[in-house]
Amino acid sequence: MDQDSAETIFSASTSTDGDRATVVVSGEVDMSTADSMFAAATGEGTGGVTLDLRAVTFFDSAAIHALIRLAERYPGTLEVIPSPQVHRVLDISGLAGQPWLRRRG
Template identity: 70%
Template sequence: MDQDGQDPTFSANGAVSGDRVTVTVTGEVDMATADALFAAATPAGVTGATLDLRAVTFFDSAAIHALIRLAERFPGTLEVLPSGRVRRVLDISGLSDQPWLKQDRG
């Protein structure tokens, strides 16, 4: 971690296309980075979001909270592509049956 407490390998890069944002996230999503993930997924004017979490290596309760907030903000239009670690955390948390959680791709 750097001096600000944020993982230097974390990134959340959003690309807007029409009214949808696709956010590619890498590294650890935790208390120090969950707000940055949320901010990247909520630019002005979007009504749907895809979170590509396939390169996420750590996912904690703050990250789960960010996902729940995004699901509430984008009902029916949130899509989450999990890494194996993210899927495991969501399975343990009882969230594996959420409609926004997609099957692993490749």
């Protein structure tokens, strides 16, 4: 497959309840979309974030970096709901034990 012609599928939608944002992300989070995921979670007046990644199919090192930046920005108020793919990447990278990562159940 010619990757240059392949269109990257990505979306991030944000809803708020008070000062808490919920960001639902789908598709591929990579170096071309990780900043968009970060921006969707960092609106003005946001005090905490739930990042719903259950529909994410690909998650690379740029996505991990964006996630670490979110954890630093929202200490104690970030919750990440991973897809199996995201959980695997976080497990391999040594981040599966982070308190912001919702355990699979």
